[in-house]
Amino acid sequence: MRTPAWRRYLRFWGSNVQSDVDEELRFHLDMRVAEYTARGMSPAEARRLAERRFGDEQKARAECITIDENAVRAMSRGASLVSLGQDIRYAARLLRRQAATASLAVICLALGIGATTAMFSVADALLIRPLPFVNGDRLYLVATTRDRARDADVSSYPDYLDWRARQHSFTELAAFGQTSFSVVLTRPVRASGAVVTANFFRTLGVVPERGRLFAAGEDQMDGPAIAIVSHGFAEREMGGVDRAVGSTVSIRGIPRTVVGVIPDGRAIPVGGEVWTPLPRDMDRSLLPGRSSLTRSNRGLQVIGWLAPNATLGQARAEFESLEAELVRDYPENDAGLTTKITPIREVYVGSARSTLFAMLAATLLVLLVACANVAGIQLARATSRIREISVRSAIGASRNRVFRQLLTESVMLALAGGVLGIAVAYRFSEFAEVSVLGQSPRWLMPSVDLRVLAFAVAVSMLTGIVFGVAPAMRLTRVDPADVLRGGRSALGAGPSRGRLQRLFVVAQLALSIVLVVAAGLSIESVRRLEELPLGFDEHRALMFTAMLQTPRYDVAGERARFADALNEAAAALPGVSAVGATTLPPFRCCSQWALAIDGQPRPSEQKLMVPGNSVTPGYFDAMGIPLVRGRAFTRGDAADAPPVMVVSEAFAKRFWPDGDAIGHLVQDGSNHATVVGIVRDVKTTLTDAPGPQFYRPLAQKPITTLTFVVRATSGDPTRFTSDMRRIVGDLDPTLPIYNVTTAREMVDAQFAGRKTFASLMIAFGAIALLLATMGVYAVTSFLVAQRTQELGVRVALGATPSRLLGLVLRGSVALAALGAILGLGGAFVAARWLSHTLYGVGAGNPAIYVSAAGLLALGTLVASIGPANRAARADPMTTLRAD
Amino acid sequence: MTDANVEVLRGTLDLLILKAVSWRPTHGYAVARWIEQATGDVLQIEEGSLYPALHRLEARGWIAAEWGSSENNRRAKFYTLTPKGRSQLRVEAATWTRFAHAVFAALEAPPEPA
Numbered sequence: 002m003r004t005p006a007w008r009r010y011l012r013f014w015g016s017n018v019q020s021d022v023d024e025e026l027r028f029h030l031d032m033r034v035a036e037y038t039a040r041g042m043s044p045a046e047a048r049r050l051a052e053r054r055f056g057d058e059q060k061a062r063a064e065c066i067t068i069d070e071n072a073v074r075a076m077s078r079g080a081s082l083v084s085l086g087q088d089i090r091y092a093a094r095l096l097r098r099q100a101a102t103a104s105l106a107v108i109c110l111a112l113g114i115g116a117t118t119a120m121f122s123v124a125d126a127l128l129i130r131p132l133p134f135v136n137g138d139r140l141y142l143v144a145t146t147r148d149r150a151r152d153a154d155v156s157s158y159p160d161y162l163d164w165r166a167r168q169h170s171f172t173e174l175a176a177f178g179q180t181s182f183s184v185v186l187t188r189p190v191r192a193s194g195a196v197v198t199a200n201f202f203r204t205l206g207v208v209p210e211r212g213r214l215f216a217a218g219e220d221q222m223d224g225p226a227i228a229i230v231s232h233g234f235a236e237r238e239m240g241g242v243d244r245a246v247g248s249t250v251s252i253r254g255i256p257r258t259v260v261g262v263i264p265d266g267r268a269i270p271v272g273g274e275v276w277t278p279l280p281r282d283m284d285r286s287l288l289p290g291r292s293s294l295t296r297s298n299r300g301l302q303v304i305g306w307l308a309p310n311a312t313l314g315q316a317r318a319e320f321e322s323l324e325a326e327l328v329r330d331y332p333e334n335d336a337g338l339t340t341k342i343t344p345i346r347e348v349y350v351g352s353a354r355s356t357l358f359a360m361l362a363a364t365l366l367v368l369l370v371a372c373a374n375v376a377g378i379q380l381a382r383a384t385s386r387i388r389e390i391s392v393r394s395a396i397g398a399s400r401n402r403v404f405r406q407l408l409t410e411s412v413m414l415a416l417a418g419g420v421l422g423i424a425v426a427y428r429f430s431e432f433a434e435v436s437v438l439g440q441s442p443r444w445l446m447p448s449v450d451l452r453v454l455a456f457a458v459a460v461s462m463l464t465g466i467v468f469g470v471a472p473a474m475r476l477t478r479v480d481p482a483d484v485l486r487g488g489r490s491a492l493g494a495g496p497s498r499g500r501l502q503r504l505f506v507v508a509q510l511a512l513s514i515v516l517v518v519a520a521g522l523s524i525e526s527v528r529r530l531e532e533l534p535l536g537f538d539e540h541r542a543l544m545f546t547a548m549l550q551t552p553r554y555d556v557a558g559e560r561a562r563f564a565d566a567l568n569e570a571a572a573a574l575p576g577v578s579a580v581g582a583t584t585l586p587p588f589r590c591c592s593q594w595a596l597a598i599d600g601q602p603r604p605s606e607q608k609l610m611v612p613g614n615s616v617t618p619g620y621f622d623a624m625g626i627p628l629v630r631g632r633a634f635t636r637g638d639a640a641d642a643p644p645v646m647v648v649s650e651a652f653a654k655r656f657w658p659d660g661d662a663i664g665h666l667v668q669d670g671s672n673h674a675t676v677v678g679i680v681r682d683v684k685t686t687l688t689d690a691p692g693p694q695f696y697r698p699l700a701q702k703p704i705t706t707l708t709f710v711v712r713a714t715s716g717d718p719t720r721f722t723s724d725m726r727r728i729v730g731d732l733d734p735t736l737p738i739y740n741v742t743t744a745r746e747m748v749d750a751q752f753a754g755r756k757t758f759a760s761l762m763i764a765f766g767a768i769a770l771l772l773a774t775m776g777v778y779a780v781t782s783f784l785v786a787q788r789t790q791e792l793g794v795r796v797a798l799g800a801t802p803s804r805l806l807g808l809v810l811r812g813s814v815a816l817a818a819l820g821a822i823l824g825l826g827g828a829f830v831a832a833r834w835l836s837h838t839l840y841g842v843g844a845g846n847p848a849i850y851v852s853a854a855g856l857l858a859l860g861t862l863v864a865s866i867g868p869a870n871r872a873a874r875a876d877p878m879t880t881l882r883a884d
Numbered sequence: 885m886t887d888a889n890v891e892v893l894r895g896t897l898d899l900l901i902l903k904a905v906s907w908r909p910t911h912g913y914a915v916a917r918w919i920e921q922a923t924g925d926v927l928q929i930e931e932g933s934l935y936p937a938l939h940r941l942e943a944r945g946w947i948a949a950e951w952g953s954s955e956n957n958r959r960a961k962f963y964t965l966t967p968k969g970r971s972q973l974r975v976e977a978a979t980w981t982r983f984a985h986a987v988f989a990a991l992e993a994p995p996e997p998a
Contacts, residue, residue: 025912025961026935028954032913035956056932064936072943 018069088409106375110418113371115425116364118457127350135206139307140345145338155299170316171305173204182275185251191737194275204306212246212261220278226257233265234274254551296334355838370512370769376468377505381783404477411469419461435757506776510820513769518828520766521849523759526839536683538625542744543711543718560703570728579712581620584704599666615699623710631663631678638698644674652693688840777864785868792875802873809872813865902973909962
């Protein structure tokens with residue numbers, strides 16, 4: 002190929018722009034002078050005339066120099082691109098020739114980069130990607146809370162009305178209650194959604210796709226029967242968006258006109274399908290005949306769209322003083338309440354954050370181990386490369402150029418790792434989602450999109466540079482003359498030999514021990530959680546939920562009658578041992594009720610709030626909750642019978658620490674119920690010890706949403722699913738049932754996140770340990786190869802093979818010991834940090850540290866045996882001749 | 885020779901330079917001489933602007949430069965037309981000719997009817 006003209010020119014001309022311009026102009030003037038002298042002028046005269054003819058020489062000179070210098074700069078940019086192309090081709094050739102080492106490095110990197118990328122996709126979804134709400138960044142959740150840490154973010158309707166009337170911080174303040182609706186179209190369906198104030202959609206910034214939003218004043222007690230549905234619901238259930246608007250649907254047994262359709266995923270709940278105006282539906286939702294819009298019923302959530310000129314600090318201050326007024330005005334309900342204003346993103350991200358950061362840290366450690374590993378591999382290759390590099394510098398490659406060449410190789414390795422890593426990330430992000438996000442809303446789910454891919458590429462480049470710099474610096478510091486003269490001894494003699502490689506191995510060992518300890522702690526945490534008693538029997542039980550929302554169930558006794566009829570029909574099925582219904586199945590929190598213990602002083606000002614549960618007589622048997630003392634409910638505990646109550650052990654222990662709870666009276670609303678029995682505590686959350694709980698007969702305290710439990714005498718309880726659908730359909734064809742699951746699945750779902758977290762930690766620990774072991778093998782082999790001569794001399798001087806074996810093993814053990822000490826220190830720090838995320842395990846867990854160190858020792862030993870054997874077989878004759 | 889005649893429009897100077905180097909490698913002095921002779925000494929170009937123009941055309945890749953020795957055996961910078969420059973020359977020559985014809989035609993036109 003012909004060299005392009007400009008390159009010849011560039012090399013020839015170099016950067017000597019100024020002297021070239023001077024020479025060119027001087028030539029011109031001299032020619033002109035020669036011309037004029039030839040015409041007979043005196044030399045002085047000729048020169049004067051020539052200069053005048055030329056004009057402003059300095060200006061022309063300056064202009065030429067500027068033009069040329071710019072051109073040279075542009076060309077050297079082009080030239081560096083050309084040399085980059087050469088570097089890449091050269092590196093590709095080289096890596097192909099050393100396919101085994103290269104693929105090992107690529108796999109290491111793929112694991113590190115893949116894990117990091119997947120975690121980035123999760124972090125991106127949680128922390129960076131915009132929320133689905135138009136007003137997302139200025140949306141806040143406003144709530145009242147009794148103790149800041151544990152309380153749910155809820156408010157009461159009267160509180161909301163007072164806030165709205167008095168506050169100035171928010172442009173809009175809307176209240177909503179997330180719920181489900183039974184909707185009857187061609188078949189009964191359950192639709193998720195919310196009862197909302199009229200300004201709810203305006204607050205979120207939702208624009209209707211068809212029709213309109215709720216208008217001011219439509220959220221009154223006597224407001225119109227209307228609803229808004231989502232695009233998806235209109236398409237799926239109502240025959241299209243256009244037919245939906247204006248049509249009438251039965252929602253909760255009341256015919257309502259659909260006034261608008263909104264786009265999917267733009268409101269709360271994000272997956273919602275149906276919304277109705279608030280006070281009407283709110284008022285009918287719990288106990289028939291009793292208003293639930295009281296100040297004591299904190300069952301609503303309030304969102305605010307922060308005014309453009311207001312800050313979060315101002316809003317918080319304003320609401321604190323507003324709530325102080327309410328506490329003064331309504332001490333019996335609001336005493337002890339404070340307000341809490343949270344950015345909407347925080348509501349969704351919340352508890353996932355600490356797990357997310359733990360996982361991010363873990364993946365970064367894996368990436369670091371991979372980097373250290375590849376750096377080690379590259380350094381080992383340095384030995385074989387040293388001559389080649391020296392030759393290249395001897396024939397004129399600049400040190401810079403060689404450095405760049407080496408770095409190009411590293412970055413190419415890293416990019417190859419990155420491409421493979423993206424495949425790993427796809428696979429891995431599924432697990433990462435489960436462990437970090439658990440039951441977060443679907444729209445928060447991460448996806449590997451362009452931004453995430455860009456991240457992967459950036460991480461790869463950075464990785465390549467990080468692990469490439471040390472070997473490259475090492476190689477370019479070598480004096481080519483030394484190498485070409487003296488062979489590999491020029492790499493440095495004596496103890497400094499391989500010091501950098503040993504350093505990398507120690508780093509790998511230390512990092513991997515941190516991960517192994519983290520994995521151990523995660524397993525231990527899950528094990529301890531599994532040892533905690535659930536308080537019920539999770540085997541052989543089928544569960545499903547039904548909502549008794551239609552007006553038919555507002556009639557006194559109707560809910561209990563429905564539950565009784567269903568229980569009776571189900572109990573008649575062969576293979577069913579017990580059936581029952583509850584309003585609050587295990588792991589569901591919390592409808593809290595105000596109680597007062599007769600004969601005990603009421604806690605001053607503050608009400609005693611206890612999670613309460615209405616159940617049918619068969620529930621304790623069906624759920625497998627053991628009765629500790631007294632009796633369970635019977636058919637006799639009917640609506641008109643004396644009010645009774647069953648309490649949990651924690652309840653009994655708290656209020657009658659020294660005596661028997663049975664026979665005492667507890668005031669629940671207007672009833673004074675007698676405690677007739679005590680049952681085991683049932684878990685409401687995975688990690689917290691259950692607090693006091695109480696149970697009332699459904700007949701005496703009927704509630705809309707019921708979860709039925711069907712216990713099989715043996716075998717798989719899911720075989721009853723179709724029977725149950727038939728029985729429910731026979732009793733009430735308008736009733737949808739949902740959340741069909743087994744008790745076992747319900748428990749597993751609780752553990753899913755933690756178990757996945759633990760298995761990911763195990764995977765990380767295993768990968769890191771494997772990489773570190775490979776690193777030990779590589780460096781030991783390298784050192785043995787380096788010491789061939791020395792070993793040969795030792796054998797010649799009478800060293801036995803076992804002495805040589807010991808010599809090599811001692812070196813490895815020293816590495817392992819150093820790595821273990823550093824790693825265990827790091828692990829201790831990491832464990833203290835992890836203890837926020839993991840249940841029941843602190844930093845002090847000697848068994849885990851010891852086993853991690855043991856694993857490390859074992860890995861090191863296994864990795865060193867091969868090279869040590871080679872050393873022991875050193876043959877003085879061949880080795881002394883070797884170089 | 886008035887100043888107006890000396891002030892050759894820059895575009896015209898570029899065109900003349902391209903033409904001047906279109907046969908063989910030519911140094912700057914020869915370019916100046918050719919323009920003087922070819923235009924019958926009507927267009928005495930200002931040499932101070934000749935060299936920046938040469939360098940600018942070179943940076944654009946229309947002409948290439950190489951050092952060689954001159955007819956009196958001195959080191960001199962020779963310019964040659966590149967393929968890119970040759971097509972540029974064709975385009976500019978055509979444009980200039982069209983322009984000149986148009987001006988001629990206007991000057992030769994009969995007086996405008998009143």
